[in-house]
Amino acid sequence: MIYPIVKYGKEVLEKLAAPVASFDGDLEKLVADMFETMYAANGVGLAAPQIGISKRLCVIDITSGKEPDGRLVLVNPEIIAVEGTQAEEEGCLSLPDFRAKTPRPIHATVRAQDLTGKYFTRTGEGLLARAFCHETDHLNGVLFIKHLSRLKRDSIKRKVRKMMKSGEW
Numbered sequence: 795m796i797y798p799i800v801k802y803g804k805e806v807l808e809k810l811a812a813p814v815a816s817f818d819g820d821l822e823k824l825v826a827d828m829f830e831t832m833y834a835a836n837g838v839g840l841a842a843p844q845i846g847i848s849k850r851l852c853v854i855d856i857t858s859g860k861e862p863d864g865r866l867v868l869v870n871p872e873i874i875a876v877e878g879t880q881a882e883e884e885g886c887l888s889l890p891d892f893r894a895k896t897p898r899p900i901h902a903t904v905r906a907q908d909l910t911g912k913y914f915t916r917t918g919e920g921l922l923a924r925a926f927c928h929e930t931d932h933l934n935g936v937l938f939i940k941h942l943s944r945l946k947r948d949s950i951k952r953k954v955r956k957m958m959k960s961g962e963w
């Protein structure tokens with residue numbers, strides 16, 4: 795099932811999501827739906843709050859479905875180590891058509907649980923490190939524009955407000 799993606803401006807995107815406590819069939823179904831929704835939207839990552847579900851859960855695939863082992867599920871993820879800095883273009887399915895050079899670490903290590911509740915750690919580099927940070931941020935109510943200069947952030951917010959007024963958002 796493809797969910798509609800919640801856009802910037804909705805409260806669910808800016809609140810702390812609740813930990814996942816049940817590792818059951820419902821969680822599996824939700825994760826399958828999240829992958830389907832992410833691929834349909836041509837995204838490389840999707841966090842549960844972006845489909846209106848305030849839970850600490852996200853899916854990532856920086857290969858865009860091209861490699862089966864590119865599918866990553868992070869349940870209750872935490873960034874436990876970072877190294878270096880990069881400033882590539884970043885975007886977000888909840889802020890469609892806005893992209894900006896966003897500072898992030900080059901390496902990021904995430905500790906998370908899988909669908910069975912088992913803990914694992916994984917270190918990502920480049921785009922994967924960016925995805926780990928971006929998606930984990932979502933679970934803490936943080937959007938990528940928070941990492942931009944105030945000038946850049948305010949400019950994006952202004953454009954979104956305009957689109958909201960004209961009903962294009």
Ligand SMILES: [Zn+2]
Pocket residue numbers: 885886887888928932
């Ligand atoms: Zn996002």
